[in-house]
Amino acid sequence: MTIACLLVIPLISGLLAVLSPAKRFLQWVFVSGAALLAGCAWALVFRTAGTGPRFEFGGNILLDPLAAVFVFLIATVGLLSAVYAAGYLFGESDLAIPLVKLKRYAIFFHLFLLSMLLVVLSNNLGIMWIAIEGTTLASAFLVNVDDKKSSIEAAWKYLILCTVGIALALFGIILVYYSATSGGGGEGQDLLHWSVLLSRAATLDPQIMKLAFVFILAGYGTKAGLAPFHSWLPDAHSQAPSPVSALLSGVLLSCSISGIIRFHILTRAAVGGGFSDGLLIFFGVLSVAVACPFILVQGDYKRLLAYSSVEHMGLTAAGIGFGSFFGVYGALLHIVNHAFTKSLLFFSCGHILHHFRTKEIRGVRGLLKTSPFLGTVFFAGILAIAGLPPFSVFVSEFSILSGGFASRHFGATAAVIALLVLIFAGFVRHLSEMALGERVREPHPSRNGWMDGVLWIGLFLIVSLGIYIPGPFQDLLHGAVRVVEGAGG
Amino acid sequence: MTGAAWMLPALHFVAMLLLVTSLALIVSPQLFACIRFYALHSFLLALITTGTALYHRVPHVLIAAVLTLVLKTIVIPQIFYRMIRRLGIRRDVETYLNIPLSLIFSTLLVFISFYGVGNLRAIKPPLSQEFVSIAVATLFLGMFMMTTRKKALTQVLGLLLIENGLFLLGVTTTFGMPLLVEIGIFFDVLVGAIIMGVFVFKIRGAFEGLDMDQLTMLKG
Incomplete structure (x- = not known):
């Protein structure tokens, strides 16, 4: 199993999608491509978990435990999303879209997966930049699927803001490269390679590296949704299909x-x-603080979840900034837990939108009575994302916060705890509005096996990861922590 | 290992022309003129790149120069021309700031970038700090253009101006990125321009105009 498989499979799936003559075939290609990718990714990730870093393509591609965590995530959530879309967009309901658009969706979906895999696997910082810009370009068409006014507006803002942000990051990368070439580096193309730069870190000019990090944090932070660069995020997340x-x-x-x-x-x-x-902690806490009021007064449930993503990305950044084993371990685990929980919630939003025909919180009432299964999943998901035990997000948040205390960042950690309490209150308020109360609609008529199955799997993941983390996955996380902490990368 | 003595002042002169072209792009009231200035800007950039390649004898930079010439002075401006014709949009640029005010702000931005970069002792590029200052100024001017223009097309032009600034920075401080990366960036710019073009059409179709004033539905 080589790393090349991971990059070739989505490419082939995209090509096959272009050539698909009929809807059934397209659906089959779309889902099985994602499934094959997930299978390869799991095999590769867990087989290489114990071994050292693997380089391929002349050192341009690097698979180390840190990259493996993200590969695992992309492939898994990618598969869930593909299966869900197979019911949601390819189905017979009126949310389904015509074949031409489905084709476009399938192509860009697989290109999007490809570019994201390239982001996390590239050792060459320039290629990483190209891939991140690639994710923006590929997903712009996914954000705007239905060509409604609001979707076009969201996609345009997403394109423009993220491209400008990414341009700033390129500035930072040029500075890093300048620092490497002027620091006595010989002629050679590998001076942009992360692993090479890391081994020569002592020759890099500290002042330039500081400047470069500021630009890169602003640039990639825009894409990661860190405040104050997050303004594209709620629009894109709320307008895109679930x-x-x-x-x-x-x-x-x-x-x-x-x-x-x-x-x-x-x-x-x-x-x-x-x-x-320090910068990571600052922008991390700022993101949590900025997201908090928007979560409290939000009137649109998809935007609510979008702001919650800002909050959780902030928490992750703060965890990385706190350092120490618990901070970093918590942050990496949090990335995984957040991805599973939030995707489950967005999937259930798809169900809710399907049934209630509105994105407004006040339009949804009595979810538990209208549709007990969907209501239960949504209820559990919201409590999980708000950080209640026994769900998985609680475990990682707890670890991040204890990392904060362990590294003696008392002020920042206390501020985060206070904000988390407020956010929890906000979520519970919105949840009680939506889930409780009398039923206002007829019970959910149509059942779709694809979509319901994804909800079951998501629910299983967020509960089980909260109780027990399997051994191989634990090893992977520990390996990734060692990479971040700088021991035995 | 450097080239003829007359080349350095010539490069400085072209760099100054580049700065003037950025300013002209910012203040020109006509969309067609804007695109022509962008093409000129890219042409001057290609000249500087060629000059750097010859002066410092770094042949791989020549490839980047050729790509700049083909892609940014010919292909992308052509895409824009066609788009304007097909869309039949009004040819004059609408701004939130009037032209004298834009010019004053732009001059201020140029001053800030020269002053700021001058204070950065850590960067001692092989050519001269002036190029770094001009690159940063181009970056700022591109951002300024993006924030003060009403039309989607001029926002894309601002973005391309930013990209040109980054390219200049890369070429004059590090003789460009490794070729593989440079080609990837060109690819991204081209694909980005095309995709944004598609969205310009969509905005036109959905909003009956290209004014960004109308794109204010999503809030909170």
Whole structure:
């Protein structure tokens, strides 16, 4: 099993989607492509978990435990999203879209997966940048599937804001490259390779590296939805179809975080601790603080979840910044837990939208009585994302916060705890409005096996990961923590 | 290992022309003129790139110069021309700021970038700090253009201006990124321009105009 498989499979699936003559065939290609990719990714990730880093394509591609965590995430949530979309967009309901648009959707979906995999697997910082820009370009058409005014507006804002943000990151990368070439590096093309730069970190100019990190944090932070660069995020997440929202929120944001983590490791090695950690904590806490009021007064349930993504990306960034084993471990676990929980929630939003025909919180009443299964999943999902035990998000949040105390960032940690309590209250308020009360609609008439199955799997994941983390996955996370902490990468 | 002595002042002169072209792009009131200035901007950029390649004897930079010439001075402006004809949009640029005010702000931005970069002792590029200042100024001017223009098309032009600034920075400080990366960036720029073009059409179709004033439905 080679890493090349991961990059070739989505490409072939995309090509086959172009050539598909009929809807059934397209649906088959669309889902089985994602399934095959997930199978390969799981095999590759868990087989290489114990071994050292693997380089391919002349060192341009690197699979180490840190990358493996993200590959696992992309493939898994990608598969869930594909299966859900097979019911949601390819189904017979009136939310389904015509064949031409389905084709476009399938093509860009697989290209989107490809670009995200390239982001997390690239060792060459320039290629990573190209891939991140690629994710924006590929997903713009996924955000705007239905050509409604509001979707076009959201996609346009997404395109423009993220491209400008990414341009800032390129500025940072040029600075890093300049620092490497002027720091006595020989002629050679590998001076943009993360692993090479890391081994030569002492020769990098600290002042330039600091400047570069600021630009890269602003640039990739835009894509990761860190405040104050998050303004595209609620629009794109609320206007995209639910399976895409799940992918954007669960995986795309995490991919950008992976880019930030790589540069954080590099910057810390070059200038010492304190600088990039401090910035990550600052912007992390700021994101939680900015998301909080929007969560409290939100009137649109998809935007509510979008702001919650800002909050959770902030928590993750803060966890990485806190450092220490618990902070980093918590942050990485949090990325995974958030991805599963948030994608489950966006999937159930698809069900709710399907049934209630509105995105407004006040339009949804008595969810538990209208549709007991959907209501239960949504209820559990919201409690999970708000950080209630025994769900998985609680475990990682707890770990991040204990990391904060362990590294003696008392002020920041206390602020986060206070904000989390407020956010919890906001979620419970919205949840009680939506889930409780008398039923206002007829019971859910149509059942779709694809869509319901995804909800079952999601529910299983968020509950089971909260109680027990399987051994191989635990090893993977520990390996990734070692990469971030700089021991035995 | 450097080229003829006359080349350095010539490069400086072209860089100054580049800055003037950015300013002209910002203040020109006509959409067609904007695109012509963008093409000129890219042409001057290709000249600087060629000059750098010859002066420092770094042949792989020449490929980037050729790509700039083909893609940014010919292909992308052509895409824009066609788009304007097909859309039949009004040819004048509408801004939130009037032209004298834009010019004052732009001059201020140029001043800030020269002053700021001058204070950065850590960057000592092989050519001269002036190029870094001009690159940063181009970056700022592109952002300024994106925030003060009403039309979707001029926002894309602002974005391309930013990209040109970054390219100049890359070429003059590090002789460009490795070729593989450089080609990837060109690819992204081209695909990005095409996709944004598609969206310009969609905005036109859905909103009966290209004014960004109308794109204010999503809030909170």
